Amino acid sequence: xxxxxxxxxxxxxxxxxxxHDEWEEAGARYSQxxxxxxxxxxxxxxxxxxxxYLHDAAIHRIAQKERVFLIELQLDxxxxxFLTLRYRLLRPVEIDRASLPVACRSKGPGVAWxxxxxxxxxxxxxxxxxxxSTWVQDTWLDQARASGREPGARWPFWxxxxxxxxxxxxxxxxxDVEIEEYEDVLMPVVGNGRMAASDSTSTSV
Numbered sequence: 331x332x333x334x335x336x337x338x339x340x341x342x343x344x345x346x347x348x349x350h351d352e353w354e355e356a357g358a359r360y361s362q363x364x365x366x367x368x369x370x371x372x373x374x375x376x377x378x379x380x381x382x383y384l385h386d387a388a389i390h391r392i393a394q395k396e397r398v399f400l401i402e403l404q405l406d407x408x409x410x411x412f413l414t415l416r417y418r419l420l421r422p423v424e425i426d427r428a429s430l431p432v433a434c435r436s437k438g439p440g441v442a443w444x445x446x447x448x449x450x451x452x453x454x455x456x457x458x459x460x461x462x463s464t465w466v467q468d469t470w471l472d473q474a475r476a477s478g479r480e481p482g483a484r485w486p487f488w489x490x491x492x493x494x495x496x497x498x499x500x501x502x503x504x505x506d507v508e509i510e511e512y513e514d515v516l517m518p519v520v521g522n523g524r525m526a527a528s529d530s531t532s533t534s535v
Contacts, residue, residue: 331491331499333360334445336429339493343434360447367450370477370485374507375448378415382509383407389441389494397465399423399502401492403443412512417504420451420466420487421459429499436495444493451487451503459503470505 331339333356341349364379371379386406393400399417404410436442453474456466470486477483490507492500 331429331445331447331493332449333357333363333447334493336431336493336499339444340431340434363449367485370450370483372484372486372488372506374509375488377509378507379448382413384443384446387413387443389443392500394423399504406442409513412514414510414512416508416510417490417502418506418508420456420503420505421461424501426499426501428497429493430497432497435497440495441498442495444495446490446492448488448490450485451489453487456487456503467505 334353335356338349338352338356342353368376368379382405384403384405387403388406389401389403390412391400391402397419399419401415401417402412403415404412453471456462456471459465473483473486477485486505488504488506490500490502490504492502494500
């Protein structure tokens with residue numbers, strides 16, 4: 331993490347009051363950066379930032395198939411929708427399994443999304459990877475070269491850094507993210523063998 335660093339998160343979770351101003355300053359710097367790059371977000375990233383608040387979302391599954399990385403989670407905010415995030419990778423995912431000190435990691439089997447940061451990758455960053463020839467499409471490179479000449483062009487190379495409550499930090503270098511949202515239709519048993527069904531219908535985007 332570049333703004334909400336593991337060190338800063340650790341101090342905040344320990345209740346250190348002197349860290350509050352530092353946290354606010356990190357948030358302001360990150361918001362300023364997002365304002366600079368928001369117009370070049372690809373469609374999936376634009377939707378992710380405009381519609382969903384991921385802090386404290388419960389992680390249900392993290393998986394990978396070939397060049398697609400999957401995160402399934404349930405939002406902590408009403409109506410507590412389920413999301414699937416499918417990232418089209420530009421290189422293998424990096425996972426730091428000891429990003430947070432042991433004392434700051436969640437206890438038990440549950441894992442939550444703490445913080446995420448997104449940042450542009452330069453074409454040089456992408457081309458330096460040995461995976462470029464097989465993972466990166468030529469059309470994306472052409473898009474990057476043309477982006478400075480075309481108003482409103484979508485930048486094709488991004489990194490999403492995600493800090494989880496179990497202490498893991500994920501670094502995803504990706505082209506775009508596909509998002510599907512679902513709402514509960516059938517809820518768990520609530521008593522006397524009865525099932526609680528929500529009034530909302532299932533939504534798939």
